Amino acid sequence: MNTLLSIETRNAVLLKMAKLLEQERQEIISINKTDLEAYKGDDISMFDRLKVDDFKVDEMIKSVTHLASQEDPVGVERFSFKHDNGMQVYNKTASFGTVLIIYESRPDVTVEAAGIAFKSGNKILLKGGKESLKSNLKIVELWHQALEEQGASTDWVEYLQFNRTETQAFLEKPTQKVDLIVPRGGERLIAFVKEHATCPVIISGRGNNFVYVHKDADLDIAIDVIMNGKSKISACNAVDKILIDKNLADKATFVNRLIAKLKEANIEVLGDASISKNHEVEVITSDDIWYKEFLDYKILIGEIASNQDTIAMINKYSGGHSSVIVTTNNDEAKMFMENVDTAAVYHNASTRFTDGGQLGLGGELAISTDKLHQRGPIGLQHLVTNKWYVHGNGQTR
Known part of the structure; x- marks a missing residue:
């Protein structure tokens, strides 16, 4: 069993990681090129996520550096109580133990998500996709180097080179203790993990985000919010559906x-x-398409009768991720925001802000569309459970 590393050690490992990423920048980019060249799929969003360039390395460095500057999320007192019998009771945050991150194509997850889980005192198991294997292994090598230099065991970050069958077997009967699983990827991956996992899973759900252009909308804002929402098609916070008020x-x-x-x-x-009927666009043949997350250069526009109808439509079809109302009417915005059942609701702003860094968390492990135990971007401060500390001097009940 790995004893919790001191916060000083955890921070030192993260800062060393930042140095190594800078030092090995060209090597990481050139190894990633071999992964990109070997990718034979036709999924453009997968290819986009797989690519590591200078900007991506900068982001990785920024992420571990920022994590090192944040307060320790473990051992934070959430509640205290003095019992009538003299016992002192505290409830404090505690690490989960071992977190398994299963992800597709994104080598930056090997730094950013692993970094968050590591900072919050967890042992990390990484299971990346075969398409990014070489990039991931290079980054894990850097984790091990950073850990060794601080006298910490390399067991804190372990890469599982499993194929699909081995992964399924591990999910059903883990050969080591796993306390929490975080799948990062498309709906198929998430469904696969949910079906086979025997421990809690944080569901990083699908996007399929909606923008409602209300009858009192500022139309320039509406255009900007929609275009920005479609500016990165591989993101789960991209916009796929537009509802235009018929009035x-x-x-x-x-x-x-x-x-x-x-x-x-x-x-x-x-x-x-x-x-x-009134514009030159292809008509949809089935309402089922309203459920679909596109992850593509594609958008669907529909007409809607009212705010009430919009709320019902979004609650039926969206992925529970993000939704926007564009309006100058604050009462209508309030009604929309209180009743739409998505993790993030926006008034006159882009869905592209549903992101841990943008919402002030410094980074994110995942964006959860579940309601337990945290919804939306899961940051450092959420990747903890809690524990009761009770101090007595012989009290019995």
Whole structure:
């Protein structure tokens, strides 16, 4: 069993990791090129996530450096109580123990998510996808170097080179203690982990995010929020669905302007029956497409009767991730925000802010669409459980 590392050691490992990433920058990028060249799939968002360039290395360095500057999330007192019998009772945060992160194609997860789990006092098991194997192994080598230099066991970060069958067997009957599993990837990966795991899983759910353009919208804001929401198609916080209030003044002009902007950005535009009847876009053949997360240069525009109908529509079809109302009417915004059942709700701002770094957490392990034990971006301060500390001098009940 690994005894909890002191916060000084954990921080020193993270800062050493930042130095090593800088030192090995070119090596990481060139190893990643071999992964990119070997990738034979046709999933553009997978390819985008797989790529490591200078910007990605900068982000990795920024992430571990920032983590090292944050307060220790372990041992934080959440509650205290003095019992009538003189016992002193505390409830404090505690690390989970061992966290398994299963992910696809993103070598930066090997730094950022592992860093968060490590800082919060956990042993890390990493199971990356085969498409990023060489990049991941290089980064794990750096983790081991950083740990060894601080006199810590390399067991704190372990890479599992399992194929799908071995992964399934490990999920069903782990050969070592696993306290929490975090799947990072598409819906198929998440469903696979949920089906086979025997311990708690933090579900980093699908996106399929909606923007509602209310009848009192500022139309320039609406265009900006939609275009920004579609600026990174591989992100789970990307926008896929637009609902236009049928009472919007000069609706046809606005929709034409929006479609022109989207097409200029090479985004394929689909429409429901009423939108496609009045505008030159492909009509959808089934309502099932409202459920679909695109992860592609594709967007669907529909017409809606009211805020009430919008809330019902989003609560039925969205992935529970992020949703936006664009309006100048604060009462309508309040109604939307209180009743839409997504982890993040926005008024006149882009869904692209659903991200741990952007929402002030410094980084994230995942974006959870579950309601227990934390919803939305899971930061350092959420990756803990808790424990009761009771101090007595012989009390019995």
